[in-house]
Amino acid sequence: MWSRCCLLLLSVTAWAAVGEQSFTPNRVSLWVNTIVLSTAIDDGGEPAGDVAELYVCTTTEDCYIRVSDNDWLARITHNQSIKEGTYRYMTVTTCSEGDSTFPAIIQGQVQLGNDWYYTHATQGLRRQTGSFAPHDLQLTFTQCRFYYTLHTPLVIYDATTSPLTVLVDTTDSAWGRLGIQSIESGCFQGTATDGEPLASVCMGFPHFIPVAQDRVPNQSRFYIHNPNQSPDTAGAALVIYTDDSSHIVGGFAKRVYSPNSVRPAYDYWDTAIKQVAVNPNGTWFIQTAGRLFHTDRITLPDFSLNSHNNRLYYNPQGQSFDYSAQYVLEDL
Numbered sequence: 001m002w003s004r005c006c007l008l009l010l011s012v013t014a015w016a017a018v019g020e021q022s023f024t025p026n027r028v029s030l031w032v033n034t035i036v037l038s039t040a041i042d043d044g045g046e047p048a049g050d051v052a053e054l055y056v057c058t059t060t061e062d063c064y065i066r067v068s069d070n071d072w073l074a075r076i077t078h079n080q081s082i083k084e085g086t087y088r089y090m091t092v093t094t095c096s097e098g099d100s101t102f103p104a105i106i107q108g109q110v111q112l113g114n115d116w117y118y119t120h121a122t123q124g125l126r127r128q129t130g131s132f133a134p135h136d137l138q139l140t141f142t143q144c145r146f147y148y149t150l151h152t153p154l155v156i157y158d159a160t161t162s163p164l165t166v167l168v169d170t171t172d173s174a175w176g177r178l179g180i181q182s183i184e185s186g187c188f189q190g191t192a193t194d195g196e197p198l199a200s201v202c203m204g205f206p207h208f209i210p211v212a213q214d215r216v217p218n219q220s221r222f223y224i225h226n227p228n229q230s231p232d233t234a235g236a237a238l239v240i241y242t243d244d245s246s247h248i249v250g251g252f253a254k255r256v257y258s259p260n261s262v263r264p265a266y267d268y269w270d271t272a273i274k275q276v277a278v279n280p281n282g283t284w285f286i287q288t289a290g291r292l293f294h295t296d297r298i299t300l301p302d303f304s305l306n307s308h309n310n311r312l313y314y315n316p317q318g319q320s321f322d323y324s325a326q327y328v329l330e331d332l
Helices: 070-076
Strands: 002-012 027-031 036-042 047-056 062-068 078-083 084-094 102-107 110-112 116-119 124-127 137-141 143-154 162-168 176-177 186-188 199-201 208-211 218-225 236-242 250-254 274-276 282-288 296-303 307-316 320-330
Touching: 027 162, 047 084, 062 070, 078 084, 084 208, 102 199, 110 176, 110 199, 124 199, 137 186, 137 199, 143 162, 143 274, 143 320, 208 250, 250 274, 250 282
Parallel strands: 002 162
Antiparallel strands: 002 078, 027 062, 027 102, 036 047, 036 084, 084 143, 102 137, 110 116, 116 124, 162 208, 176 199, 186 199, 218 236, 218 320, 236 250, 274 282, 282 296, 296 307, 307 320
């Protein structure tokens, strides 16, 4: 049997603190080949069981999804027939066949020190000295597939239309730097010319967070910092979506850069939440995804949905790190 799924894609943009080196681009376009739902993922990381294609690009224009523009995203919002089943995973494939990288295009401005810089096609960033508009800047990513868990499964059954909302948050997703690029993937490094310093721009992949409901969930942002330092030194954040019962329905970890930020001791805060479970004391077990489906990056065994101090998180090797979290509620 087949029934209907209503797919709604929404871009989410919230505030950015003054003086940060992280910035929210004016435009973000990602190359996306396919978006599929599945009831399982096999040992090779391929969608398995019942598989439903939500999006397949056919032209260069279609393959670039403008995730920063809700009007553009409305073009690929649709009702679709999907085989009955319990869908637990969404897989976003970003590389064309035979490729090991994919492009993204961003455009924006960032304040570094006392000066404003705009994205520049050949220099990465260029100092703002007049009324120059930001250029489109192409970044290169080296990961070809991203996996997302529907923490509340999408259940498709006869004679119903089941809602699926996909959230894409570009808030402070990029960062500028006067110097070489700070990570390998998702960056552009310019050259020093005409008295301008070498500058680089990077962006964390804006994750596609699937939620099995037709309304926008609540969003909270937790800034992660060392316990012996102030919240404005945060070098990472955890963005969490909850339903009306305060249950986690999705989220992701991200990097934060500011003049005061201190990099976390384990600096891999840039993947989606893979697994959640509520503990008997009301805290949450949270684990973020690794590069491959059957791997993980960060485990927080007792995360509270409010500000908290002196907790531990773990890397995949079981090494522990101290952290504190500063809670910020955001309206979507």
